[in-house]
Amino acid sequence: MLKLYGFAASNYFNMVKLALLEKQLSFEVVPLFGCQSPEVLAVSARGKVPVLGTDDGFISETDVILRYIEETSPQRPLLPESPFARAQLWTIAKEIELYIELPARLCYAEVIFGGRPTPADLKAKARRDLIKGFTALAQRGRFAPYVAGERFTVADLYFLYSVDLARQVGEQLFELDLLEGMPKAQALLARLAQNPNAQRVAADRDADWPVFMARIKGLGRTAS
Numbered sequence: 001m002l003k004l005y006g007f008a009a010s011n012y013f014n015m016v017k018l019a020l021l022e023k024q025l026s027f028e029v030v031p032l033f034g035c036q037s038p039e040v041l042a043v044s045a046r047g048k049v050p051v052l053g054t055d056d057g058f059i060s061e062t063d064v065i066l067r068y069i070e071e072t073s074p075q076r077p078l079l080p081e082s083p084f085a086r087a088q089l090w091t092i093a094k095e096i097e098l099y100i101e102l103p104a105r106l107c108y109a110e111v112i113f114g115g116r117p118t119p120a121d122l123k124a125k126a127r128r129d130l131i132k133g134f135t136a137l138a139q140r141g142r143f144a145p146y147v148a149g150e151r152f153t154v155a156d157l158y159f160l161y162s163v164d165l166a167r168q169v170g171e172q173l174f175e176l177d178l179l180e181g182m183p184k185a186q187a188l189l190a191r192l193a194q195n196p197n198a199q200r201v202a203a204d205r206d207a208d209w210p211v212f213m214a215r216i217k218g219l220g221r222t223a224s
Ligand SMILES: N[C@@H](CCC(=O)N[C@@H](CS)C(=O)NCC(=O)O)C(=O)O
Pocket: 010, 011, 012, 013, 033, 034, 035, 036, 047, 048, 049, 050, 060, 061, 062, 063, 223, 224
C-alpha cells in the first residue's frame, strides 16, 4: 500500500492527500515532520514533506509525486489527455508554486504562525512577486468552473492549498485582496471548500494544527 509521509498542517502534504482521495487510492499516513534529522533525511534528502512511500522506494517533491500517482493510477484522471493540455496545466501548477506559494511562504512565520515579523526586504519582494503571480493566474486560469476548465485537475490542488494562504498574506500584510477582480476564482475557492474529500483534509488539518504549532514553538523556529 502507498504510504504518505508528512503532517496534516502542511499544504503540500494536503495536495497529495487530496489527489489520493480523489483517485480513491488506498494509502496509509505516516507522520513525519520536515527537518534535517538523520531519520528524516533517510526518507527525504532535502528534509521536506510530503514523501510518497512506494514498493520501489521513496518519492519526494509534490509535482513529482502527483505525476507518479497519475502514471501508476490513471483512473479518475487529474491531468488531461493531450500532451499540450498537460503542459499548459503543469505551467499553471508550477507558476502557482513558484510565484504564489513561495513568495507567500516568506511571510508565513508572521502571518500564519504568529511569529517573527517578516524582514522589510523580504516583505517587499513577497508583495511584488505575489502581485505578478496573481496577474499570471488571472491570465492563465479559466475558472470554468475549475482552474483549467471543466474538470478538477492538479492545478486545483495547487490553487486550493496555495491561494488561500497567499490571500491571508495579502490581506494581513499588504491590505490587498489578491483575488480582487477574479470573481470566478473566488467562486472556485468556495466550490472546492464544499468538496467532501477537501473537507476531510481540512478537518484533519484543523485537528493537527495545535500539535503542529506546539511543535514549532517548542523547536523555537518557524516551519519552512
Ligand atoms: N518543493 C516541495 C515543498 C514542500 C515543503 O516546503 N514542505 C514543507 C512543509 S509544508 C516542509 O517539509 N518544510 C520543512 C523544511 O523545509 O525543513 C514540494 O513540492 O513538495
